[in-house]
Amino acid sequence: MAGKTPSEKRLHKELISLVKEPPPGMVVDVDQAEQNLNVWTINMQGAEGTLYDGEQFQLQFKFGTSYPFESPEVTFVGQIFQFIHMCIVMDIFVYLFLLMTGHQHYLFNLSVFQLYLC
DSSP, X not given: OTTOOHHHHHHHHHHHHHHHSOXXXXXXXXXXXXXXXXXXXXXXXXXXXXXXXXXXXXXEEEOOTTTTSSXXXXXXXXXXXXXXXXXXXXXXXXXXXXXXXXXXXGGOOHHHHHHHHO
């Protein structure tokens, strides 16, 4: 890991963690992430017993050079839904608010973000 920036070291550590112990229903495209540590594709399953049960979601995370002090850009990829459940939207805004206001966001990792989406 010699020569890597603090951001790259943190991302590498999180990638290993997500591969070894992924949150339920969450899979990282490891090959893509290893080719470009700053862009990850994450496939997620809708949580059981919810409106999204059985659905498949693909998200792209783009990390800046200041990660984890700067939040990643997260976009949904592929199928476009005609509506988004307000709860998910509100949870994402809460998470982004925490990141933008500096409330210990450097302690969060991608597993915490996944909890806000499911």
